[in-house]
Amino acid sequence: MNCYDVIVIGGGLLGCFAARNLMRYKLKTALLERREDLCTGISRANTAIVYSGYDMKPGTLKAKMCVKAAQEFGTLCAELGVRYSPCGSIMVCFGPRGAQTLRQKYEQGLESGVRGIKLLSPQEVLQLEPNISPQVVLGLYTPDTGTVIPWELGIAAAENALQNGADILLNTEVRDIVPLENGFQINCGSQTFETRGIINCAGLFAAEILEKVSSPKVRIYPSGGDYLILDTKAGGHISHVIFHEPEHKDKGLTLVPTVDGNILIGPSEVPVEEKNFFATTGEGLTALRSLVSEVIPSLPLEHLIRSFGAVRPNPFWVHQDPLSGRYVPEDKGISSFTILESTPRPFLSLIGIKTPGLTCANELGSYVAEKMAALLGNIPSNPDFNPQRPAPLRLNDLSWAERAKIIKRNPLYGQIVCRCRKISEGEIIDSIRRQPGAVTVDGVKRRTGSGTGRCQGSFCTQKIIEILAREHGCSPAEIHKDNKGSYLICKEGGSQC
Amino acid sequence: MLEYEIVVIGGGPAGMAAALSARNSGISRVLLVERAEVLGGILNQCLHAGFGLTYFGEELNGPQYAARFIKRIEQSDLKVLTSTTAVSLQGDGRVILSGSCGLLEIKAQAVILASGCRERPIGSLPVTGTRPAGIFTAGMAQKMVNLGGYNIGSKIIILGSGDVGMIVARRMVLLGKEVIAVIEKEAVCGGLLRNQIQCLEHYGIPLWTRCTISRIHGQERISAVTVQNLEDGREKYIECNTLITSVGLIPEQELAEEAVDGGAIPPWLFLCGNACYVHDLVDDVTSEAEHVGRKAAEFVKTLKQVGKDYKQAGSGMLEGDVQGAHQEQAPEEDPEKADIPQDKTQHIFCIACPKTCKLTPSSQGWEGTICGRKDPVVAVR
Ligand SMILES: Cc1cc2nc3c(=O)[nH]c(=O)nc-3n(C[C@H](O)[C@H](O)[C@H](O)COP(=O)(O)OP(=O)(O)OC[C@H]3O[C@@H](n4cnc5c(N)ncnc54)[C@H](O)[C@@H]3O)c2cc1C
Ligand SMILES: Cc1cc2nc3c(=O)[nH]c(=O)nc-3n(C[C@H](O)[C@H](O)[C@H](O)COP(=O)(O)OP(=O)(O)OC[C@H]3O[C@@H](n4cnc5c(N)ncnc54)[C@H](O)[C@@H]3O)c2cc1C
Numbered sequence: 001m002n003c004y005d006v007i008v009i010g011g012g013l014l015g016c017f018a019a020r021n022l023m024r025y026k027l028k029t030a031l032l033e034r035r036e037d038l039c040t041g042i043s044r045a046n047t048a049i050v051y052s053g054y055d056m057k058p059g060t061l062k063a064k065m066c067v068k069a070a071q072e073f074g075t076l077c078a079e080l081g082v083r084y085s086p087c088g089s090i091m092v093c094f095g096p097r098g099a100q101t102l103r104q105k106y107e108q109g110l111e112s113g114v115r116g117i118k119l120l121s122p123q124e125v126l127q128l129e130p131n132i133s134p135q136v137v138l139g140l141y142t143p144d145t146g147t148v149i150p151w152e153l154g155i156a157a158a159e160n161a162l163q164n165g166a167d168i169l170l171n172t173e174v175r176d177i178v179p180l181e182n183g184f185q186i187n188c189g190s191q192t193f194e195t196r197g198i199i200n201c202a203g204l205f206a207a208e209i210l211e212k213v214s215s216p217k218v219r220i221y222p223s224g225g226d227y228l229i230l231d232t233k234a235g236g237h238i239s240h241v242i243f244h245e246p247e248h249k250d251k252g253l254t255l256v257p258t259v260d261g262n263i264l265i266g267p268s269e270v271p272v273e274e275k276n277f278f279a280t281t282g283e284g285l286t287a288l289r290s291l292v293s294e295v296i297p298s299l300p301l302e303h304l305i306r307s308f309g310a311v312r313p314n315p316f317w318v319h320q321d322p323l324s325g326r327y328v329p330e331d332k333g334i335s336s337f338t339i340l341e342s343t344p345r346p347f348l349s350l351i352g353i354k355t356p357g358l359t360c361a362n363e364l365g366s367y368v369a370e371k372m373a374a375l376l377g378n379i380p381s382n383p384d385f386n387p388q389r390p391a392p393l394r395l396n397d398l399s400w401a402e403r404a405k406i407i408k409r410n411p412l413y414g415q416i417v418c419r420c421r422k423i424s425e426g427e428i429i430d431s432i433r434r435q436p437g438a439v440t441v442d443g444v445k446r447r448t449g450s451g452t453g454r455c456q457g458s459f460c461t462q463k464i465i466e467i468l469a470r471e472h473g474c475s476p477a478e479i480h481k482d483n484k485g486s487y488l489i490c491k492e493g494g495s496q497c
Numbered sequence: 498m499l500e501y502e503i504v505v506i507g508g509g510p511a512g513m514a515a516a517l518s519a520r521n522s523g524i525s526r527v528l529l530v531e532r533a534e535v536l537g538g539i540l541n542q543c544l545h546a547g548f549g550l551t552y553f554g555e556e557l558n559g560p561q562y563a564a565r566f567i568k569r570i571e572q573s574d575l576k577v578l579t580s581t582t583a584v585s586l587q588g589d590g591r592v593i594l595s596g597s598c599g600l601l602e603i604k605a606q607a608v609i610l611a612s613g614c615r616e617r618p619i620g621s622l623p624v625t626g627t628r629p630a631g632i633f634t635a636g637m638a639q640k641m642v643n644l645g646g647y648n649i650g651s652k653i654i655i656l657g658s659g660d661v662g663m664i665v666a667r668r669m670v671l672l673g674k675e676v677i678a679v680i681e682k683e684a685v686c687g688g689l690l691r692n693q694i695q696c697l698e699h700y701g702i703p704l705w706t707r708c709t710i711s712r713i714h715g716q717e718r719i720s721a722v723t724v725q726n727l728e729d730g731r732e733k734y735i736e737c738n739t740l741i742t743s744v745g746l747i748p749e750q751e752l753a754e755e756a757v758d759g760g761a762i763p764p765w766l767f768l769c770g771n772a773c774y775v776h777d778l779v780d781d782v783t784s785e786a787e788h789v790g791r792k793a794a795e796f797v798k799t800l801k802q803v804g805k806d807y808k809q810a811g812s813g814m815l816e817g818d819v820q821g822a823h824q825e826q827a828p829e830e831d832p833e834k835a836d837i838p839q840d841k842t843q844h845i846f847c848i849a850c851p852k853t854c855k856l857t858p859s860s861q862g863w864e865g866t867i868c869g870r871k872d873p874v875v876a877v878r
Contacts, residue, residue, distance in 0.1 A: 229620070276716065279627045306620030308628060400593060404600035411597035416532065416582040420615075424595070454747075456618035458634040462641050476647065481630035485717030488630050489641075490648040 004030045004167075005379075006372055007186060007195040009174050009209055011038040013150060013358055014350050015201035016157040017365030022199075023164035024366075024385045025373045030195075031158065031166060032188065034173030036483050037443040038158050038436065039151035041203040043358070044446075045227070045278055045310035047254055048264060049241055051356040052089065052144040054109030054117060062337050063112045065363040066356045070144040071115060076362055080156040081391025082148060083259045089145030089241035092125060092136045092295065098245040099138045106140055116143040131237050131298050145241050147256050150358050151446040157361070158436060160389040164382070168436045171484075174202075177212040183345060184213075197346035197372050204275040204313045206351045214342050216327045218334070219318045220352045222275045225267030225310040226284030231454045232261040234303040237296070244295045253291040255299075260421075260449060263299070265292065267310055280309040305454050315352025339368065346375035392430055392447070396422060417467070418460045420453020428464060432471045439472065441465060442482040465489065501528040501576075502797045504592050504605040506583040506752065509538020510779050511770020511786040512611030513566040516575055518790030519609070524797055527575050528603065530594055532582040536570065537563035538613055539771075540779065542640045545664055547691075552780040562779060586610075586752040590765050606800055607765045607793040610753050611786065614771040617745035619656075626713035629720075635661040635743035642668060650739025654722055655679040656710050658697075660688035660777065662743025667696035669741075677737060678703040680710060682727060689777060713740070746775045767793045 006022055008015045011033030019031040035041075053067035069076075077084035093099055102119065109117040120139030125132055128141070162168050169191075176187040183196040202209045207219045235257060244252035256264040268284035285307060292299050315338050316329035337360075338351040348368050357364070373379040395403050395413060406426075407414040413426035431438045431447035438444040441451070444464050451457030451464070465488060469476040477489040502524050505516040508531030516529040535541065540548070543559030550556055553565070570577060581596030592608060594601040616634035631650060633641070639661065641647045651674050655662050658681040666676045679697060684706050686693040697704050705724070711732065712723035721736045749772055756766055769789040770782045 277627070280625045282623070282625050282711070285623060285625065304621045305618055307625075400600060400602070403595075407595070407597075407599050411599075414595050414597050414599060415580065416584065416595055419532070419582070422584055454618075455615040456620055458616050458618065458637040461637065462645055462647075466645075476645075481717075483717055486630035487718055488649070490650060492648060 002030070002191070002193045004028045004193060004195040005376060006030075006197045006199060007032060007184075007193055008199045008201055009186075010041075010201035010203055010206070011035075011154075011158065011168070011170070012041045012043040012201060012203045013039060013154040013157075013361040014043075014203075014353060014364055015199075016154040016161065017361040018199045018201055018350075018368050019161035019166045019168070019365075020157040020164075021362070021365040021369035022372065023161050023166055024369060024382055025379045026382050027373065027376070027379055029161070029166045030193065031161065031168045032172040032174055032186070032193075033168070033170050036170055036440050036480060037438065037446070038168075038170070039154040039446065040442075040482060042311065042313060043150050043154050043203075045308055046150055046358060047227075047267060047355070048147050048150055048256055048258060048358070049089075049254070049356075050084075050086075050144075050146040050148055050359045052109070052114050052117070052142040053112055053356075054105045054114045054140075054142065056108070056112070056356075058108055058111040060336060062356070062360070063108075065337075065360040065367075067112050067114055069356075069359045069363045070146070073144075073146060073148070073359070077148065077153070079387045080153065080160060080389045082153050082156045083394075083397075084146055084148050085257070085259045086144070086146040087240050087257060088141065088143045089243060090120065090125060090129060090132075091140040091243040091245055092132055093138055093245040093247070094133070094135050094294070095137060095247040097247050101245050102138050102140045109140075109142065114142055114144065117141070129238055129240060129242065131296050132242070133295055133297055141240075147241060147258055148358070149259050152259075153358070153361070155436075155447060156389050157365070159434060160387065162435050163389065164385055170436065170439075174209060174212075177209070179213060179345060184347075197376055198348070199368050199372060200347065200349040200351075204311060206313075206349055207315075210340065210342065210347075210349045210351065213347060216318050216320075218315050218338060218340070218351055219327065219329060220275070220313045220315055221329060221333075222272045222277075223312045223314055224270045224272030224277070224279070224281065224284070225312060226270065226280045226288060227264060227266030227308050227310065228285070228288055228301075228304055229306040229308075230263040230265070230300070231303040231305045233454075234263050234300045235261040237263060237299055242296070244291065246291075249291075251287075253288065253295050255296065260452065262305075262452075265299075272309075272311055275311060275313075278309050278311055280307050284309075305456060312354055313352040314354070337364070339364075341371070341375075346372060348372060348375075392434065393427060395424055395427060417463050418448070418450035418453065418457075420455050420459075421449050421451075423448050423450045423460075425467065428467055429471060432468060439468070440480045440482050440486075441468065441488065444468065461488070498591075498602045498604050500526070500604045502526045502605070503528070503607045503609065503793055504583075504603055505529045505609040505611060506586075506592070507531065507538065507611035507613055507770070507772065508533070508536040508577070508579065509611060509613050509770060509782075510540060510563065510566065511613070511772070511782050512538070512609070513563075513570060514783045514786035515609045515611055515767075515769050515790035515793070517566065517569055517573065518787040519794045520573055520575055520790075522791050522794035524794045525574075528605075529570070529575055529577045530581050530583055530592075531577070531579045534580050536567050536577070536579065539636070542636070542643045543664075544643050545668070548779050550780065551778070552783050559779075566783075583612075583752060586756045586766075588756050588758055588763070590756075590763070605765075606797045607767065608756075609767045609769060609789060609793050610750070610772050611768075611770045612749040612752065612772045614746040614748045614775055616661075616742075617747055619740075619742045619744070622744060624710055624713060626723075627715055629713070629715040629718050631715070631719035631738055632713070632740045632742065635659070635665045635741050638741045639665050639668065642672065648672075650737075651675060652737045653677065653739040653741060654710070654724075654735065654737045655741045655743065657681065657743035657745070658687040658693070658704060658706075659743040659745070660692050661746075662741065663688050663692045663696040665741055665743070666702050667700055670700045670702060676700075676702050677735060678705050678724075680708045680724060681706045682709045683707070710740070746771065748772050748774060765796065767796075 056063035125139035540559035540563040548562040585593040
């Protein structure tokens with residue numbers, strides 16, 4: 001039997017940061033993730049923005065956490081060895097309705113203590129972002145907005161948790177939770193765990209996890225969003241995060257100059273069939289294109305290299321319909337961060353955490369960890385906790401002279417595998433050998449950036465499969481793209497052949 | 498820092514021919530760099546016949562065609578570095594190479610870029626749906642099957658009737674796989690008629706013209722596609738476990754873009770093969786590359802004549818004055834020399850091929866016709 005003080009369910013951004021912050025206390029902790037890698041759910045498909053906090057209602061937990069998190073984000077990323085681009089943001093609008101919203105957000109920002117927030121005249125907007133449509137009527141600038149690669153951040157937090165003693169168990173799906181006198185038993189198929197407390201960070205499935213121990217109170221109703229990614233060749237087109245406040249439509253456009261130098265465009269708002277359905281829609285993609293032509297007409301969409309779909313976890317309070325016995329949602333969704341505490345045993349749930357969940361991941365993690373430590377009864381803090389996670393070697397960030405030295409020490413850093421992003425075999429092997437390391441092609445991609453360039457992996461995927469197979473001592477046919485079932489090569493004699 | 502008169506980047510048919518012809522034009526210090534472990538480029542994965550009909554007057558397969566040039570190179574005193582990638586091409590003509598032996602900085606008087614092309618990814622198309630495993634570009638599929646010996650799927654749909662797509666379709670049928678159809682959005686086949694007959698018709702592979710794939714299905718591995726008829730909009734759900742895309746090739750010019758100076762290709766940089774524009778036939782690649790090799794050799798000799806021998810020049814030797822020197826040596830009436838960018842802002846000339854092709858700026862970068870081809874070639878911005 002595996003016994004823990006706390007088990008975190010779900011290895012997305014929130015689970016990874018919950019685990020990291022639990023290590024600040026003397027708590028034996030495990031994180032259980034059902035898939036083959038971390039950060040493959042909502043944390044894989046989002047807008048990657050660190051919000052400065054003027055969107056949220058002043059005084060709420062969300063606003064307070066967000067403003068603080070944005071101001072400290074550079075420090076957090078430095079601690080975790082994660083790349084962060086504090087590029088600032090400009091919200092733009094093209095008419096009176098938008099202008100009113102911007103002024104309101106400006107006031108909110110002032111009240112919440114957003115640093116350096118200011119309104120910009122059209123000339124000032126165009127000076128900072130000359131490619132914005134000259135029809136712009138007002139801008140709202142904040143310096144504390146930035147962009148980060150979400151999975152890079154989440155994986156770094158998980159590595160840090162592991163370095164501080166947490167267990168990270170992949171391929172471990174929580175099926176049942178049985179209350180015990182002094183905690184819970186968690187059944188994951190072939191494995192069973194016992195724990196005193198649970199932190200539920202199961203993302204889109206957090207309500208289902210909660211319902212394993214209590215009657216339904218809240219449920220998640222998904223909606224979808226589409227994104228486009230442009231090649232780095234289009235990268236210079238903007239230098240800030242651009243938010244567009246629309247006049248007539250509900251949903252404006254967001255443009256992000258990513259850490260890797262691409263432009264991310266999105267998201268649209270579309271209905272989605274099921275929670276696991278990360279798929280793009282024709283309507284969404286068309287809507288994005290038409291918004292682009294309004295907001296930033298010269299954006300070279302011919303440099304499109306990829307589109308992807310996201311799923312939003314919209315939480316709603318539910319009540320039981322007396323006639324049908326079914327649970328039905330309230331009319332309006334919940335807008336605050338939903339952090340539920342179930343009694344009598346320590347069970348905390350983060351449910352339907354949408355934007356700015358990425359920004360606040362560390363704050364939320366620290367919040368639930370502190371709460372859990374209190375629930376478990378005056379747990380002492382861990383004096384040995386080390387917040388620093390050594391950053392992986394990234395040759396592209398080094399000077400030629402430094403690179404030359406590293407290649408001399410290990411020639412594998414000289415062999416370029418991903419030609420578009422110029423990622424070496426040495427970096428790929430590192431990403432596999434780190435703990436928790438990559439076991440899938442997308443796992444390598446998330447850790448190194450390989451396959452995210454303009455050829456989208458057509459040159460390097462085979463080589464990466466072969467390196468993974470060699471490192472894990474298995475056959476290439478056993479290497480998956482991203483999860484069980486996503487085979488790339490058929491097993492001889494297998495059913496697919 | 499090592500010094501060479503000419504550095505050729507890419508050891509496919511273009512790079513091999515350019516390097517040999519530069520050497521045969523009297524340039525003694527020529528370096529050929531190839532990222533893969535062996536020379537040959539795309540040819541190594543083309544196990545089918547159909548190469549060399551015009552250049553050698555006989556029909557060879559890819560590796561056989563490559564072998565003839567590899568042999569000539571082995572017999573020459575060309576310096577060859579394999580397993581070595583050119584990672585940067587600086588504005589002053591320095592090439593940075595990365596390989597197991599380390600990071601090398603090479604000073605070159607002329608650089609020939611023969612880096613081939615890449616395949617357009619499916620992400621650039623308006624195809625909706627999921628992004629599961631089992632979607633391959635045709636060149637990637639060809640390499641995995643022919644060189645890796647991997648079994649990549651059994652029930653296959655091919656999107657795009659380019660030559661590579663059709664050749665891969667036939668290969669998969671020969672391996673005993675089911676190729677459901679080749680799907681083409683135009684009314685006619687995108688590749689050579691020869692390939693349409695030899696690869697599709699002879700093997701009974703259906704070609705569905707005026708159709709496209711509008712949606713991809715499947716959670717982990719692809720399970721089906723929605724095929725849309727572009728004439729009447731009707732859609733059909735077709736089960737498959739593999740999608741192979743052949744939707745266009747894009748010249749790999751990123752290194753040239755790094756070296757671009759004020760919007761123009763510097764005079765010491767030459768492009769050839771698929772890095773310049775996409776060729777149908779390797780024979781054309783070879784003859785054009787030989788021409789480019791000679792032109793690069795001439796350029797280096799011109800530098801010598803005006804006393805700008807690389808051995809005496811300082812580290813910034815390829816800045817400014819060289820272009821001037823080159824223009825001195827290039828009387829306006831000489832058509833062979835008309836390829837020097839005269840006015841960087843107006844237009845640039847294609848310096849790669851025998852004809853004097855002109856590129857003009859457009860919103861897309863540079864456009865124009867090259868070698869009598871109608872399709873616009875977006876060259877270096
Ligand atoms: C479209 C979109 C855009 C966004 N943009 C931004 C932004 O720009 N800035 C910002 O700050 N925030 C943004 N957010 C919010 C942010 O992305 C989320 O708050 C955050 O990623 C949520 O992480 P998570 O860990 O809750 O979920 P997930 O990443 O989905 O993680 C949940 C994990 O739990 C696992 N799991 C589920 N069930 C089980 C089980 N039974 N057993 C074991 N494991 C299980 C899943 O496999 C998954 O890995 C955005 C959100 C969306 C939807
Ligand atoms: C599937 C397929 C089938 C074909 N069939 C036929 C046919 O039947 N008949 C015919 O005549 N033609 C055919 N062709 C066309 C012909 O093979 C190509 O036009 C030709 O190979 C192009 O030659 P290249 O040297 O320009 O490019 P490639 O052959 O692509 O060579 C480029 C080389 O450069 C290397 N390289 C790139 N960048 C770097 C760098 N930075 N550093 C170091 N090295 C680098 C690459 O590794 C590669 O080896 C076919 C092509 C394909 C793809």
